[in-house]
Amino acid sequence: MEPSDPPFLTFYKKLFDNIPSTKGNDIEALHEANECDDQFEHELPLIDLSCLNQDGFRSEECKREIAEAAQQWGFFQVVNHGVSSEILENMRCEQVKAFKKPFQEKVNGIREFDFLAGNYRWGTPSATCLRQLAWSEAFHVPLTHISTMGGDTSFSTTMKQYTKIVSNLAEKLAEILAEKLGQKPGFFKENCVPSTCYIRMSRYPFCPISPQVFGLVPHTDSDFLTILHQDHVGGLELLRNGKWIAVNPKQGTLLVMIGDLFQAWSNDVYKSVEHRVVANKHFERHSVAYFLCPSYETVIESCGGSSTYRRFSFGEFREQVQDDVKRFGHKVGLPRFVL
Numbered sequence: 001m002e003p004s005d006p007p008f009l010t011f012y013k014k015l016f017d018n019i020p021s022t023k024g025n026d027i028e029a030l031h032e033a034n035e036c037d038d039q040f041e042h043e044l045p046l047i048d049l050s051c052l053n054q055d056g057f058r059s060e061e062c063k064r065e066i067a068e069a070a071q072q073w074g075f076f077q078v079v080n081h082g083v084s085s086e087i088l089e090n091m092r093c094e095q096v097k098a099f100k101k102p103f104q105e106k107v108n109g110i111r112e113f114d115f116l117a118g119n120y121r122w123g124t125p126s127a128t129c130l131r132q133l134a135w136s137e138a139f140h141v142p143l144t145h146i147s148t149m150g151g152d153t154s155f156s157t158t159m160k161q162y163t164k165i166v167s168n169l170a171e172k173l174a175e176i177l178a179e180k181l182g183q184k185p186g187f188f189k190e191n192c193v194p195s196t197c198y199i200r201m202s203r204y205p206f207c208p209i210s211p212q213v214f215g216l217v218p219h220t221d222s223d224f225l226t227i228l229h230q231d232h233v234g235g236l237e238l239l240r241n242g243k244w245i246a247v248n249p250k251q252g253t254l255l256v257m258i259g260d261l262f263q264a265w266s267n268d269v270y271k272s273v274e275h276r277v278v279a280n281k282h283f284e285r286h287s288v289a290y291f292l293c294p295s296y297e298t299v300i301e302s303c304g305g306s307s308t309y310r311r312f313s314f315g316e317f318r319e320q321v322q323d324d325v326k327r328f329g330h331k332v333g334l335p336r337f338v339l
């Protein structure tokens with residue numbers, strides 16, 4: 001019997017034949033490949049955004065910290081970000097409820113939310129080996145969909161409240177990062193549109209064969225920046241100086257990740273951060289991500305002159321990512337666009 005929803009074990013059956021035994025050298029080798037440097041708690045950048053409302057000196061200092069973290073880590077945690085713990089908790093509850101809908105309803109589209117089949121993803125349809133499989137399911141919901149969601153249901157109300165605050169926060173952080181590059185304000189307001197920005201709600205079911213599979217395979221995000229909220233379970237890891245570092249959950253904290261578009265636009269000043277989610281043998285996990293994306297026509301080129309990358313439109317970038325995922329089972333990303 002398939003013990004999991006979604007039915008990973010039956011649908012991806014081929015990938016599970018000949019999996020390394022869970023005894024002896026094979027499993028040791030896998031543990032080594034997965035190794036995460038979490039023997040001691042890493043000092044991940046943590047920024048108090050309330051400083052942005054303080055006097056000029058403190059606010060400038062905070063902006064400097066944001067830019068420094070984006071350069072050195074491509075990642076930072078924020079507190080006092082304006083999303084109340086009540087909204088975070090409501091969002092988590094609504095998300096948990098949505099994933100509890102029957103599998104076939106998720107696949108065909110959830111009527112109640114006006115979700116279509118395309119809103120739901122699970123696993124990695126193009127995977128040809130276990131290491132390419134994502135042991136997770138997700139709803140992708142564009143902002144345009146959220147703003148037109150009808151009814152006064154707790155789902156639509158919560159989604160609207162959450163995205164309103166988080167989208168403003170994303171734009172604000174992006175503008176700070178642009179300012180620190182010496183750019184005039186307005187680029188993100190002009191180019192980032194509700195039809196391409198989206199929320200991705202993810203559920204990582206507990207996984208009986210956890211060391212062999214990822215909850216989400218290593219990747220960088222294909223946007224300007226991502227704002228992520230994770231629950232208390234943990235499993236998110238960042239790649240830094242060749243080592244995977246666990247991002248231990250801290251209640252009320254939001255995580256900010258620099259995506260590929262900011263890396264290209266800043267000509268490598270800011271770095272998109274490679275991250276992954278490791279599967280958990282015992283507990284399911286939920287997270288919600290907001291992706292700040294421009295319109296498909298927006299041309300991405302270095303904002304400060306000379307560039308490592310050729311100019312490309314966001315539409316072209318998305319297509320290339322999707323083609324590569326189909327052909328190779330994984331994303332290639334920015335290296336495709338190096339001059």
Ligand SMILES: C=C1C[C@]23C[C@@]1(O)CC[C@H]2[C@@]12CC[C@H](O)[C@@](C)(C(=O)O1)[C@H]2[C@@H]3C(=O)O
Nearest residue numbers: 124217219220221222321322325329330331
């Ligand atoms: C199989 C894949 C789909 C994905 C790229 C990847 O190789 C791994 C992660 C996926 C992800 C997650 C975040 C974003 O939604 C996304 C666009 C990205 O950059 O990485 C997707 C990719 C996708 O759906 O095409």
Ligand SMILES: O=C(O)CCC(=O)C(=O)O
Nearest residue numbers: 200202230236277287289
């Ligand atoms: O669930 C997480 O912690 C990460 C999600 C993620 O990386 C993504 O949706 O792109």
Ligand SMILES: [Fe+2]
Nearest residue numbers: 219220221275
């Ligand atoms: Fe991601």
